[in-house]
Amino acid sequence: MTRLSRTTHGIAYDTTNDEIIAPNPLAAAVVIFRGGAVGEEAPVRTIQGARTGLSRPETVAVDERNDEIVVGDPGDRRVLVYRRTANGDAAPIRTIQGPTTKLLQIVGVAVDPIRNVLVVSTYSRLPGGVTGLLMFGRTDQGDVAPKRVITGPKTGITRLRQIALDPETGKIYVAAINNEYLPPYNIDKPRAGLDPDVELPSPWNTGSEGFIGVWDDVADDGDVPPRSLVKGRSTGIVHPAGVTFNAKHGEVIAPDAVWNGLFTFLKPELFKATAGTQ
Amino acid sequence: MFIAGASLVTPGRAPSIEEMFVATTQAADETEGAMCLMPEDVDAPSDAVDDRSNVVSGFSRTEQQLAIPKSSNVEGGDLPPVRMVVDPYPSFNGVAVDTTNDLVMMSDTNRKSLLLYDRTVGSPTSKDMATPRQQIMGPDSGVGFVAGVAMDPQHRELFTVNNDVEDRLVVFDYDARGNVKPKRLLYVPHQSWGIAFAPKRDVMALSVQTPNMFVVFKREAKKFDAPIRSVRGAKTQMADPHGIYFDETHNEVVVANHGNFRPGELITSYTAYDARESRQERAGGDKLDENARGRFLPSSVTVFDGDANGDVAPLRVIQGPLSQIDWPMGVAVDEAHDEIIVANNGDNSILVFPRTASGDVPPKRAIRGPLTGVKGPMGVAIAKDEIYVANFGDHTALVFPRLAGGNVRPRRIIRNAPAGRETSGFGNPYAVAYDTKRQEILVPN
Numbered sequence: 001m002t003r004l005s006r007t008t009h010g011i012a013y014d015t016t017n018d019e020i021i022a023p024n025p026l027a028a029a030v031v032i033f034r035g036g037a038v039g040e041e042a043p044v045r046t047i048q049g050a051r052t053g054l055s056r057p058e059t060v061a062v063d064e065r066n067d068e069i070v071v072g073d074p075g076d077r078r079v080l081v082y083r084r085t086a087n088g089d090a091a092p093i094r095t096i097q098g099p100t101t102k103l104l105q106i107v108g109v110a111v112d113p114i115r116n117v118l119v120v121s122t123y124s125r126l127p128g129g130v131t132g133l134l135m136f137g138r139t140d141q142g143d144v145a146p147k148r149v150i151t152g153p154k155t156g157i158t159r160l161r162q163i164a165l166d167p168e169t170g171k172i173y174v175a176a177i178n179n180e181y182l183p184p185y186n187i188d189k190p191r192a193g194l195d196p197d198v199e200l201p202s203p204w205n206t207g208s209e210g211f212i213g214v215w216d217d218v219a220d221d222g223d224v225p226p227r228s229l230v231k232g233r234s235t236g237i238v239h240p241a242g243v244t245f246n247a248k249h250g251e252v253i254a255p256d257a258v259w260n261g262l263f264t265f266l267k268p269e270l271f272k273a274t275a276g277t278q
Numbered sequence: 279m280f281i282a283g284a285s286l287v288t289p290g291r292a293p294s295i296e297e298m299f300v301a302t303t304q305a306a307d308e309t310e311g312a313m314c315l316m317p318e319d320v321d322a323p324s325d326a327v328d329d330r331s332n333v334v335s336g337f338s339r340t341e342q343q344l345a346i347p348k349s350s351n352v353e354g355g356d357l358p359p360v361r362m363v364v365d366p367y368p369s370f371n372g373v374a375v376d377t378t379n380d381l382v383m384m385s386d387t388n389r390k391s392l393l394l395y396d397r398t399v400g401s402p403t404s405k406d407m408a409t410p411r412q413q414i415m416g417p418d419s420g421v422g423f424v425a426g427v428a429m430d431p432q433h434r435e436l437f438t439v440n441n442d443v444e445d446r447l448v449v450f451d452y453d454a455r456g457n458v459k460p461k462r463l464l465y466v467p468h469q470s471w472g473i474a475f476a477p478k479r480d481v482m483a484l485s486v487q488t489p490n491m492f493v494v495f496k497r498e499a500k501k502f503d504a505p506i507r508s509v510r511g512a513k514t515q516m517a518d519p520h521g522i523y524f525d526e527t528h529n530e531v532v533v534a535n536h537g538n539f540r541p542g543e544l545i546t547s548y549t550a551y552d553a554r555e556s557r558q559e560r561a562g563g564d565k566l567d568e569n570a571r572g573r574f575l576p577s578s579v580t581v582f583d584g585d586a587n588g589d590v591a592p593l594r595v596i597q598g599p600l601s602q603i604d605w606p607m608g609v610a611v612d613e614a615h616d617e618i619i620v621a622n623n624g625d626n627s628i629l630v631f632p633r634t635a636s637g638d639v640p641p642k643r644a645i646r647g648p649l650t651g652v653k654g655p656m657g658v659a660i661a662k663d664e665i666y667v668a669n670f671g672d673h674t675a676l677v678f679p680r681l682a683g684g685n686v687r688p689r690r691i692i693r694n695a696p697a698g699r700e701t702s703g704f705g706n707p708y709a710v711a712y713d714t715k716r717q718e719i720l721v722p723n
Contacts, residue, residue: 005538008722013711026518026538028572050571055544162709182445185467191502232356242710255707260388261364
């Protein structure tokens with residue numbers, strides 16, 4: 001009844017309208033629940049169908065000021081923007097897609113309606129592929145180039161996932177998972193081209209370390225380090241795939257799939273109006 | 279106290295995460311919860327993740343006063359969490375029973391292990407954790423986000439498959455324990471979930487979620503060996519398949535489907551972790567089918583010929599409102615009594631159908647209700663006239679008489695944590711959101 005799948009790699013909460021938005025990549029859909037949904041409760045709206053352009057929606061964000069839902073879909077390497085109240089087989093009102101966009105494996109989207117920025121996290125090992133953050137204009141559409149790209153060794157990002165954006169400060173919170181991943185599986189020739197004796201490590205046993213990094217959505221561009229970090233043995237996080245924040249109490253929150261755990265960090269200096277700093 | 283939490287916030291020697299991870303389960307007997315709360319002098323919502331949250335589980339927690347700084351080291355960022363939710367106990371998922379050696383094995387998604395117990399372990403009344411005969415766990419084992427399990431008493435081999443991330447099936451000897459390397463390792467399609475072992479054929483079938491298929495490997499397949507056949511395509515009516523059972527008595531393969539469906543045109547590569555192929559490239563420019571769309575199909579049980587191969591229709595489908603099938607996870611067949619048993623995760627029940635049931639038919643029995651203890655059932659098995667149920671929503675597995683029905687108590691309860699401990703419910707969490715209205719943290723799996 002919920003129309004959720006066991007594969008949900010994105011989620012957003014709409015404070016203004018008290019709604020929860022989640023993608024269902026296995027059914028090419030986006031489902032929207034009332035904020036207080038509990039148990040086996042049906043969504044209040046579902047975006048699904050041929051007109052939607054959804055192929056494998058992976059990540060979602062909500063623009064409460066402009067009443068829009070933003071969806072990142074790596075299946076078609078595109079970002080789709082819908083009216084917040086879209087329901088059923090609804091066409092997007094804008095789409096960003098094409099080789100100029102640098103969009104590849106889209107795993108995070110976020111909107112800054114104050115500075116009119118749309119941020120996308122994307123990664124790929126394709127030659128020339130960007131692993132990092134792409135900053136577009138909020139109303140960009142078509143095959144457009146990102147206005148800024150944060151990528152490179154100084155970022156510390158080797159692979160990333162969900163992002164969150166605080167419009168009050170313009171800060172982007174990035175879950176740099178930094179683990180490995182396996183090449184696609186071809187059912188007829190699994191892992192073709194690999195040495196038959198090679199041992200592929202678990203994607204968790206990489207020796208690399210993930211972190212939560214913070215960048216500015218307007219000021220930062222290119223190969224720049226994060227302005228703030230949550231990283232290291234004391235944090236408990238190893239390969240964080242998600243991130244959000246509680247601005248009121250100055251907290252950064254991250255789940256970690258290695259631990260199957262959820263970790264909350266106190267970072268009041270990052271927020272404009274943290275209760276504990278007033 | 280929660281040992282891992284203490285380790286995390288203690289400066290000095292930094293144990294590897296693997297050491298800490300293994301330690302959490304080894305220390306589980308001594309732990310009382312998994313929450314580190316903020317010191318009282320820090321101005322923050324100490325109740326922000328409290329019992330009122332239905333998203334973040336409220337453990338029976340013990341508050342530990344820790345020397346936590348009020349803000350971070352901005353340069354390094356190596357700061358301890360002010361709160362964390364980590365369940366130190368296993369969470370059962372797949373279940374298999376070996377009646378030859380009187381063993382029951384379950385996979386543990388939370389602490390990433392395999393647990394073996396005596397088949398008759400458990401008690402209807404005990405509040406204590408059951409003691410496993412052995413546990414396989416650790417970074418060398420390749421046991422990660424595991425789901426389905428199987429046992430082969432003839433060759434004394436234990437099987438489990440990783441549903442996500444690791445994309446591999448690992449095989450152990452019956453006597454394996456601790457942090458051991460698998461006897462064999464087989465790379466499998468991403469999102470493989472269930473294992474159906476067929477001893478007479480000496481093969482195993484795996485269900486695979488994203489491409490809506492099942493694949494069949496030789497038992498001894500290893501490394502990059504390809505499946506000997508696959509069943510996939512529009513005719514199969516599979517949609518987000520999970521549980522799978524190979525009924526060699528009747529030469530049938532039974533598959534449980536959640537109902538999330540994308541047509542082949544929308545499926546690119548068999549992994550969620552790579553973007554080297556988009557739909558446009560696969561289709562070849564203007565051949566892209568823009569009419570392809572995802573669908574929600576009713577949950578179902580599809581039954582195939584045991585020799586099925588390719589895009590073939592099922593022999594029978596159980597599906598519809600009368601069937602009550604809702605997010606079916608594990609599935610088993612009582613080959614002696616001609617019944618199909620379904621772990622019906624969606625409504626916390628166990629459904630039993632005649633083996634030859636077809637269409638929108640009601641189950642002949644359903645184990646459901648507060649007395650049953652069935653909560654988020656994942657795995658199900660039938661052996662010696664008993665039904666074994668692995669709960670994910672509770673720290674228990676349950677054993678019922680074969681003919682149990684209705685709101686009945688289990689014959690035995692196998693606990694993997696002391697009674698009363700709640701589960702976090704986490705299964706490979708990859709995203710999070712904050713509900714500012716309710717001060718709740720939303721974590722999808």
